Amino acid sequence: xxxxxxxxxxxxxxxxxxxxxxxxxxxxxxxxxxxxxxxxxxxxxxxxxxxxxxxxxxxxxxxxxxxxxxxxxxxxxxxxxxxxxxxxxxxxxxxxxxxxxxxxxxxxxxxxxxxxxxxxxxxxxxxxxxxxxxxxxxxxxxxxxxxxxxxxxxxxxxxxxxxxxxxxxxxxxxxxxxxxxxxxxxxxxxxxxxxxxxxxxxxxxxxxxxxxxxxxxxxxxxxxxxxxxxxxxxxxxxxxxxxxxxxxxxxxxxxxxxxxxxxxxxxxxxxxxxxxxxxxxxxxxxxxxxxxxxxxx
Amino acid sequence: xxxxxxxxxxxxxxxxxxxxxxxxxxxxxxxxxxxxxxxxxxxxxxxxxxxxxxxxxxxxxxxxxxxxxxxxxxxxxxxxxxxxxxxxxxxxxxxxxxxxxxxxxxxxxxxxxxxxxxxxxxxxxxxxxxxxxxxxxxxxxxxxxxxxxxxxxxxxxxxxxxxxxxxxxxxxxxxxxxxxxxxxxxxxxxxxxxxxxxxxxxxxxxxxxxxxxxxxxxxxxxxxxxxxxxxxxxxxxxxxxxxxxxxxxxxxxxxxxxxxxxxx
Numbered sequence: 001x002x003x004x005x006x007x008x009x010x011x012x013x014x015x016x017x018x019x020x021x022x023x024x025x026x027x028x029x030x031x032x033x034x035x036x037x038x039x040x041x042x043x044x045x046x047x048x049x050x051x052x053x054x055x056x057x058x059x060x061x062x063x064x065x066x067x068x069x070x071x072x073x074x075x076x077x078x079x080x081x082x083x084x085x086x087x088x089x090x091x092x093x094x095x096x097x098x099x100x101x102x103x104x105x106x107x108x109x110x111x112x113x114x115x116x117x118x119x120x121x122x123x124x125x126x127x128x129x130x131x132x133x134x135x136x137x138x139x140x141x142x143x144x145x146x147x148x149x150x151x152x153x154x155x156x157x158x159x160x161x162x163x164x165x166x167x168x169x170x171x172x173x174x175x176x177x178x179x180x181x182x183x184x185x186x187x188x189x190x191x192x193x194x195x196x197x198x199x200x201x202x203x204x205x206x207x208x209x210x211x212x213x214x215x216x217x218x219x220x221x222x223x224x225x226x227x228x229x230x231x232x233x234x235x236x237x238x239x240x241x242x243x244x245x246x247x248x249x250x251x252x253x254x255x256x257x258x259x260x261x262x263x264x265x266x267x268x269x270x271x272x273x274x275x276x277x278x279x280x281x282x283x284x285x286x287x288x289x290x291x292x293x294x295x296x297x
Numbered sequence: 298x299x300x301x302x303x304x305x306x307x308x309x310x311x312x313x314x315x316x317x318x319x320x321x322x323x324x325x326x327x328x329x330x331x332x333x334x335x336x337x338x339x340x341x342x343x344x345x346x347x348x349x350x351x352x353x354x355x356x357x358x359x360x361x362x363x364x365x366x367x368x369x370x371x372x373x374x375x376x377x378x379x380x381x382x383x384x385x386x387x388x389x390x391x392x393x394x395x396x397x398x399x400x401x402x403x404x405x406x407x408x409x410x411x412x413x414x415x416x417x418x419x420x421x422x423x424x425x426x427x428x429x430x431x432x433x434x435x436x437x438x439x440x441x442x443x444x445x446x447x448x449x450x451x452x453x454x455x456x457x458x459x460x461x462x463x464x465x466x467x468x469x470x471x472x473x474x475x476x477x478x479x480x481x482x483x484x485x486x487x488x489x490x491x492x493x494x495x496x497x498x499x500x501x502x503x504x505x506x507x508x509x510x511x512x513x514x515x516x517x518x519x520x521x522x523x524x525x526x527x528x529x530x531x532x533x534x535x536x537x538x539x540x541x542x543x544x545x546x547x548x549x550x551x552x553x554x555x556x557x558x559x560x561x
Contacts, residue, residue, distance in 0.1 A: 020357050020386060021372020045386075046434075067434035071370035072333050075431075083429045094418075096433040097356060098390040105387060117395055118438035120482050121467040127423050141483055171377045172357045173385045229374050236369045286378050 001189070001266065004215040005031045008185045009040075013152035014064075016043040016104075016183065017050060020174030021071055022229060025157040025189045026050050027222035027266040033057040034260060043151055045100045045175065049225065049242050052076040055090060056252050057260070062091040064149070066100045073239050077246040094128050095146060101175050103149035107182030113145040120144070154183035156208060157223045159231065160192040161199075165213025168205040170288075171229025180208045189217045191228050203293075219266045221278055232281040309541050311451075311495040312560045313549055314513050315339075317541040319449050319493040321347055328352045329401045330394070330439055331362075333371045335449050336403035338553045338560065339493075345548055356435040358384045360393060367554055390435065394442050397485045402443030404436050406450050408461040411506050411527050412475065413448065413468025413489030415440065416461040423463060433465050440466035445490040452494035457525035469505030476505065496521050498538060502530065511536040 009015060009032055017025050029050040032040075036059075042051050043064040048071070054060060056078035063079070070076055082090040095103065102114030115134060125131040125144070134145040156176045161167040167188050169176060180186050188208060193216070199206060225235035246252045263269045270278065316339045323329065323343035331340045331353050341364070344351045353362040357372040361381025368375055377383055384393070393399060407430050408416040417436060421427035440446055446468070450456060468489045469475035475488060492499040498511040508530040509521060514537055521529065541549075554560045 021370050022357075022374070065432070067431050068429065069431035071372065072368070080429050084426055086425050088425060094432055096437040097386065097435040098395070098438045101386050101390060116438070117483065117485075118441055120441055120484060121464070121470055121478065122437055123418070123423070123464045124433065124437060127418075127463075143483075170383075171374060172359070172372055172383065174358065174372075175386050177385065178387060227374055229377055233374060234370065234372075239369070283374070 001027060001031050001217045001219060002035070004187050004217050005035055008153050008187055008214060009035075009037055010152070011038045012040070014041045014043060014150075016151040016154045016179045018044060018154060018174055018176050018179040019157055019223070019226065020045060020172055021234070022172040022174065022227060023157040023169065023176065023223050024048055024050055024226035025155050025222055026224060026226060027219040028155045028187065028189055029054050030260045030266070030269070032059055033256065043149060045097055046071065047076060047079060049076070049239065052078045052242070052246060053256065053260070055079055055082065056246070057256055060090070062093065064093045064095075066095045066097045070239060070243060072236070073243050075243075077243070078249075078252055081249065093130070094124070095131065096124070099131065099146045100149075101178060103146050104175050104178035104182045106146070106148035107150040108178050111148060113147055115143045115145050117143055149182060151179065151183040153185045153187065154179045155187045155189065156180050157189045157228070158207070159190065159228055160194045161188050161190045161213075161216050162194055162196045162210070163216065164196070164210035165208070165216045166196070166199045166206055166210040167208040167213065168199060168202070169207045170205060173207065177207045180212060185214045186212050187215045187217060188213050189219050189222050191220050191222070191231055193218050221270055222266055224273070224278070227281075230283065230286070232278065233283055235281060309546060310561055313541055313546065314538065315449060315493055315495055316342060316549060316560065317545045318498050318511070318513070318538055319447065319491075320545070322447060322491045322493065322498070323348045323351065323401065326351060326400045328354060328399050330354045330356065330399050330403060330443055332403045332405060333368060334405070334559050336405070337368065338549065339449060340403065341553050342545065342548055345552070346545065352381070354389070354393060354399060356386070356389060358386050358389045360384065360389070367558070390438060394438060397442070397444075399439070399443045400445065402439035402446050402486075404439060404446055404448050404466060406448060406456065408456055408458050409448065409450065409492070410458060410461050410468070411529070412470060412472055413446070413492065413501060413507060414461055414464050414470065415448070415466040415468060416463045418463040418465045420462055436466045440468065440486065440488070442485045444485065445487055448489055448492040450492070450494060452496045452524045454524065454526050457527070459526050469501060472505040473503070496524055499529075506530055508532055509535065511538045513538045514540045
């Protein structure tokens with residue numbers, strides 16, 4: 001992980017660590033903090049705890065997003081501290097969820113904009129002048145448009161990939177695929193490295209081809225306190241605890257010192273968390289059925 | 298507090314009344330976009346009572362969810378296991394919502410005005426807010442493209458305001474003209490149809506304005522006025538919301554929210 005981040009993430013980059021509640025690479029976010037990256041523009045639909053931590057640690061100057069909260073709990077207090085009052089110190093660029101999905105999609109498809117039926121009669125286009133109206137070339141329809149988003153680097157967590165980076169995901173897909181195809185560089189972080197045969201046995205489940213992947217990093221439990229469908233549950237207790245930790249700048253800094261700066265890598269974080277804690281997050285199995293692709297020769 | 302607690306068994310909380318009233322409004326609806334918290338419990342209660350064919354849709358990319366536990370977040374793994382379909386967010390917002398398949402979208406609000414316009418973005422000025430709220434998420438496009446919108450929220454002078462500080466999700470705009478503007482601009486949705494609060498149930502008249510149609514048991518109009526910043530229209534025959542039935546309360550307390558996280 002340290003090598004992949006050192007090589008692929010540069011000061012000033014647009015960085016997207018995507019994953020809608022599911023499969024958020026906290027492992028990569030923490031490594032970016034440890035390496036002291038600066039002036040990043042962070043993009044995510046839902047900044048979640050990982051961007052609250054990264055922004056509190058001082059890696060970012062700007063945030064591109066669509067929903068700014070601790071899902072099911074409340075606020076992201078570090079980000080609120082930097083965006084409320086007379087002199088906000090974090091630049092915000094704000095969309096709706098579909099607007100963000102459309103931005104990645106336009107980026108991935110090499111289009112100049114993505115049209116959508118949203119934003120009508122709201123204050124969002126005034127708050128963000130990059131949300132603009134466009135008239136249909138085929139009639140009088142007027143819709144809104146959002147510009148392409150092409151991250152310098154997208155970091156995608158997944159259940160597994162092969163050594164070439166062919167990546168399979170099940171459960172919530174969010175916009176992992178769109179963010180990966182839109183990016184200049186892609187790091188895939190997986191729970192498990194599998195053989196090419198495993199990938200080829202179920203090609204419908206491949207979300208990201210190795211063709212666009214620059215590095216594959218293996219980090220079991222690398223999404224904790226987010227989750228990996230079928231492997232471990234969301235650590236909701238931590239999401240609730242973060243509310244108290246992050247309300248105070250001092251306790252947040254102490255947490256970063258203990259859990260990010262105080263360990264050298266993800267293995268150190270997991271050691272600190274303890275096997276018992278992790279084992280309690282394992283769900284009972286609910287396997288998929290299997291399908292027959294047919295052997296055609 | 299357990300279900301066998303005598304105080305809880307004989308009475309009910311304001312949240313339980315809200316959930317029950319919202320669930321009853323879903324009778325006959327088929328496809329519903331669900332939010333976390335109170336909407337989630339209301340929609341699941343409706344499915345177990347007045348709307349057994351209801352399809353639960355979550356913005357995270359799930360159609361036909363069968364959650365086996367109460368999800369804390371909108372993206373809980375329990376909404377995936379045994380669902381009808383898991384989709385990318387592109388498909389969910391593009392094909393299901395913008396394609397016109399969603400009957401009801403459930404929204405919450407920090408501020409709402411008499412025409413059902415909603416603010417979830419900031420309190421104060423946008424560039425230098427007093428309070429930075431979460432923002433739109435999917436709410437803006439849900440308000441425009443869901444066939445109708447249900448709002449469930451607690452009512453107070455701070456939340457039921459004359460002028461919202463920021464319009465995140467459009468309701469009936471400035472009133473009677475709202476329907477025309479929606480039509481002319483090609484919106485799929487007809488806007489907010491129901492607002493359920495801890496005080497009563499509101500629907501919207503031809504003039505696009507919120508009208509109190511039902512007052513929850515034991516409350517007075519005077520209390521309603523104290524908890525909002527404008528004088529609301531009131532139905533000629535103001536009803537009293539029927540209190541939760543024993544079966545509705547049992548379902549909430551034993552099945553949907555046994556720990557009382559959202560319903561106390």
